[in-house]
Amino acid sequence: MTDSANGATPEPVDGIKRPQFGTRFLTDPREVFQHNAWDNVQWSEEQENAARRKVQENSEPLPAEKQDDFENRANEYWNDFYGIHENRFFKDRHWLFTEFPELGPQRSQSTGGEAASDEDLVQTTVKLELNGEETQSAVNKEAAAFPGASASYRILEVGCGVGNTVFPILKTNNDPGLFVYCCDFSSTAIDLVKSNPEYNPFRCHAFVHDLSDVTAAYPVPEQSLDVIVLIFVLSALHPEKMQSSISKLASLLKPGGVLLLRDYGRYDLAQLRFKKGRCLSENFYVRGDGTRVYFFTQEELHDMFCEAGLEKVQNLVDRRLQVNRGKQLTMYRVWVQCKYRKNTKPLQPAPRD
Template sequence: MRHTPFCVRFIMAAPRTVDGVEAENTKAGLTQSNSSSGDPKRPQFGTRFLTDPRQVFQHNAWDNVEWTDEQEEAAKKKVLENNQPLPPEKQEEYESRANEYWNEFYTIHENRFFKDRHWLFTEFPELAPQCNPNHEPHPDVSGTDSTQQDGFDLKQCRDSAALSGDSCDFPGSSATYRILEVGCGVGNTVFPILKTNNDPGLFVYCCDFSSTAVELVKTNPEYDSNRCLAFVRDLSNVEAGFPMPDGTLDVIVMIFVLSALHPDKMQASISRLARLLKPGGVMLLRDYGRYDMAQLRFKKGRCLSENFYVRGDGTRVYFFTQEELHELFAEAGLEKVQNLVDRRLQVNRGKQLTMYRVWIQCKYRKAS
């Protein structure tokens, strides 16, 4: 079904958000984009479609919004107007001080800025209860010591460790289902998973570039060190180690985090993460799409490179196309399961404002 196209002006003076807060507070109804991705249209989470532009302010959000050619051209023109990169020395400053800016952000906002991402279980059922195909308790709970755990061969690991002198034991080594969130912030993905998924074989890892954010996760009263491990990790530092061996993770989650990296470092970062997945493991992503409202409201003097910007607080953000993300995952050896664009029209009925949001959601699998 094609819904009537309409034209509503772009609003640039929307409140600033970090890691897609506005995305998390609305129903994430995803639709197939107009690109030739080949994905079948999926069932809608939200089914509210605007067919009469006069009714735009009757609801807070509309699904499956199609842009007119005029809207698309206006967005491209706006981006081109602001495409004046800052001098190299300023770009290097934002790169070298990235950790400082994110620590400052979490110091200021702590837990007051964020809401838990409960929409995750609808969009990514791999995170929900009953997602573990084994459904077996931890070996230490059952009193047995399985040497084969859903694709991860403990015996092989121990034999290898004996030869190398390393240890095969690691946090979560007895788990039968392991999830890693990269860029965990203050835990708005981790804690809903722990509260919702009571699988005794589950272990959740979470890491963030900001030591301040990780400390906020660890001091949260819901943090359970028996089921979760939070640690500091710079995703772009591909030489740094992880607390788990390669080939041990069932799921890796990245929610509005890849966009914070310098574009030149994205491929190596994704490829490094892919090595952590088990055969059949999946990488889940939701991030900013090209011509999202957040991109269109950037003023001149904020552009670092094409489609890459710096916010007023020094944190950075990139705006993707589906094709760019597909290339990153495919180059890392992952197979496409899902690559969708979510175009939504959000409405502030009190102020009579309309705001276009564009997000991309991906799911890529490591070959079995």
């Protein structure tokens, strides 16, 4: 596994010796069917060119009116998706604690930087609620100013679905100062999260939120979060709304806080399987159930995160070979994994001539 920026293998995080994305590497093609999956499989130039041709064949975009319909009815399609699958479609993501140790136990240390204190955050929120009227009763509302106001380590997952990231975090991370926020575009998904017997409102706050609507307020002040998690969710947004959504999230991070992402990479199997009549725009498609998906390059994500004032810690491509041993089939998956940190010091304006 290499970092596209410098070609170097990433260093272990916080002393963890386990290699990124697993330890199973295919060195002899004759052994491909010995296991169900192989890690970090390199593509040949021929394979890359074939994937590019396949995408170009199915790149004719749908008419504008159909694209508008999918945009306007996005909430309906995602509610239907979770209404049909409920919690049967997903598995808990226990790999999170290897790839993103910031989420795991004994990792909940301050991210540092000149972050606003919790007291300042509470006071700011109260003032906003009261339109600037400072009263003694407002001070008494400190504890309830926003969910998790007294927490010392705050994690937000955007696009939480039915909780397959949130609940492993709550079960695994034993930090008493931890508070987890989770939101989803689908009210059906949030209802499923809240109805889960492991949902604990004293450690978690689930809410409905449209990531692409930058005018919609989050239930936390700016510079209050230590970690933001995006797992296969940014790809569901219209490409024109991605940058503003990322910038909005970046404003919620404390200086030194990190944004963690894992999402679909360019030429993933899912992209190559799309038939004609499913393309919305370049590398952006609609599935049969009406939900949409975009396929990223590392460079696209890097540019968006940097534009939002974040600096790279990690930007990797995971090329994984999955195997159906029964049918003797091989399937190539491509995912991008990123970790970007908010600058601990404000960016200095460029000097004038």
